[in-house]
Amino acid sequence: MENTAANSNRRRRLVNSIMTSLTAICAVFVTGVLLLIIGYIAVRGVSSLSFQFLIDTPKPVGEGGGIGNAIVGSAIMTLLAAVIGLPVGIAAGVYLAEYGKNWFGNTVRFISDTLIGIPSIIIGIFIYTLVVVPMGRQSALAGGLALAVIMIPIVARTTEEMIKLVPNSMREGALALGAPQWRVSMNIVLPAAASGIATGAMLAIARITGETAPLLFTALNSRFYNFYLDQPMSSLTVQIFNYATGPFEVEHAMAWAATLILVATILLINILVRTLTRKRF
Amino acid sequence: MAQTGAFGDKIFRIVLLIAASSILLIVAAIFFMMVQNSLPTLERFGIGFLFGGEWKPAQEEFGALPFIYGTVVSSLIALALSVPISVGIAIFLVEQAPRYIARPIAFMVELLAAIPSVVYGLWGIFVLAPFIREYLGPFLQNYLGFVPLFQGRVTGIGMLTGGTILALMVTPIITAVVRDVLEAVPTTQREAALALGATRWETTQIVLGNAASGIAGAVVLGLGRAIGETMAVTMVIGNSPQISASLFEPANTIASLLAANFAEATDKVYLSALIEIGLVLFLVTFVVNAFAKLLIMKVAGGTNSAKHV
Secondary structure, three states, X not given: OHHHHHHHHHHHHHHHHHHHHHHXXXXXXXXXXXXXXXXXXXXXXXXXXXXXXXXXXXXXXOOOEOOHHHHHHHHHHHHHHHHHHHHHHHHHHHHHHHHOOOHHHHHHHHHHHHHHOOOHHHHHHHHHHHHHHHHOOOOHHHHHHHHHHHHHHHHHHHHHHHHHOOOHHHHHHHHHOOOOHHHHHHHHHHHHHHHHHHHHHHHHHHHHHOOOHHHOOOOOOOOOOOOOOOOOOOXXXXXXXXHHHOOOXXXXXXXXXXXXXXXXXXHHHHHHHHHHOOOOO | OXXXXXXXXXXXXXXXXXXHHHHHHHHHHHHHHHHHHOHXXXXXXXXXXXXXXXXXXXXXXXXXXXXXXXXXXHHHHHHHHHHHHHHHHHHXXXXXXXXXXXXXXXXXXXXXXXXXXXXXXXXXXXXXXXHHHHHHHHHHHHHHOOOHXXXXXXOOOOHHHHHHHHHHHHHHHHHHHHHXXXXXXXXXXXXXXXXXXXXXXXXXXXXXXXXXXXXHHHHHHHHHHHHHXXXXXXXXXXXXXXXXXXXXXXXXXHHHHHHHHHHHOOOHHHHHHHHHHHHHHHHHXXXXXXXXXXXXXXXXXXXXXXXXX
16 A cells, blocks of 8 residues: 555656656757757858848849848838837827727727737738729838738737836826826826837837738839839848749848848847846737 | 816827727728628639639639648648647746746747748748758658658658748747746645645646636637748748648648739739638638637736737
8 A cells, every 4th residue: 555655656756757857848949949040040141141242132143132122121111111000009009008998998909919810911912902903003102001000909009018007106196286188198108108118119110020921912022222112112021032932042042141131130129129128028 | 277188188089099990990991802802703603612622723713622721731730749849838937947047948939939930931941841851751751651641752842841830930929828828827726736745747737727728729829820821831831732641742821822822913813812712811810819819818818919929
């Protein structure tokens, strides 16, 4: 009897150590994969990176070429998306935090979370039917709009979360001094939540910088430097896709170099933002 | 005095209301535009569109079945690989690891989510696909070659590669949600189990039992992401509209069909067919995400999807 009890205890302890080690192995495995991916990008990317590559436009295979116009295109469309998406997203977030404790707020919250999970290629099709078809051609404007649509629900939800962290006593204090609600929101609550909102905005920008699918048939691509919003525009991600799926070795090398630029930018934003703000997103 | 702010308040509130409503409007507009633009094929093929096995745009023959099949199978591979690992990491981070180890690992898993889809695709083409062609494929065929799943020629580009890349991409999302859910389980439950003499793993099992519906929600959320993931899959799955028992054969998913063909579709019926299949993807991901949200809300009420993008 005592013997079986000891046996079962030994078994329990054995199972315990096996399972707890397995979970640790999972963690090590996935972080290992991350390092493998980043390491691979760094090694392959650095070997074909040059200053000329960063400012050149794509050229026929064998004549070099670069991603200068793609970098500019990505920057323009991301900026356009931020100009449209941030005000709308932040305003929606303020609404959810300050007035959103009713059925309408709950609906918006629920639909936002669902919209965040909608594949970005669907947003691309939506903007295609809404903007590209009436305009008759692909354009930077359509690309920027698609990215803005992706941004809005993300920014709205992070803004709401950040505003909720502002202590109620601050609102009460301002209201007690006679400030109207909108003054309280604009001059007291928003400044107090500003750094958090900025963090959310930066993460949303990092996210849309890496988007490819919604740009494929909205902004399309271009071989030249372009600064007109009604013309097709190149982007870093679409250019990587084209280089990666091209048949030539030189194209693949350029895909790795462009990827290094893209991933470095995105990871830098993420690392900076996440280390500067202790609050986890 | 008190009246000075009343007008400003009204304006302020209306502006915010418009912004908040725009989110509802966007979703409604997506649905409306997609239905309107897929009317030609909706009317012509009806429900049969979903069950047709042939996709030949040149002959105006449109059957969505190969793409639905590819989407379902690649997502299932992704979940089969990523769920155990994600739950394992979440348990490690919440239940076992001391803070100074948990924080950097959680941070790195989050960074995995920040890497763009097209980058996973690039890595998939040049690292994962050769690995499956040279090592994993032959290995599986040697030992499990009698199973139809592992027969056929191993090119490295196909269903298995697509599913594996997807697994990698949904792991951070599932991990993050399971973490939230585990953290929402009251500490008293762990203390009670430990006080009764339970081992750490037995305690974890009790915690998992209490978090079950939230974990189910995390899995469903991961499913939603896997179904809609586009670029990485397009680059490694082979884009071939066939239904094959073998996981090594090329396949295609709804999202990758759209990514690869939408820009070239000039024909009105073809475009309509593509938008209709996109509508199917929209509706499925909408329902899946809403369902996931409901499951997660039960356990961790305040969970915010924006954290998991």
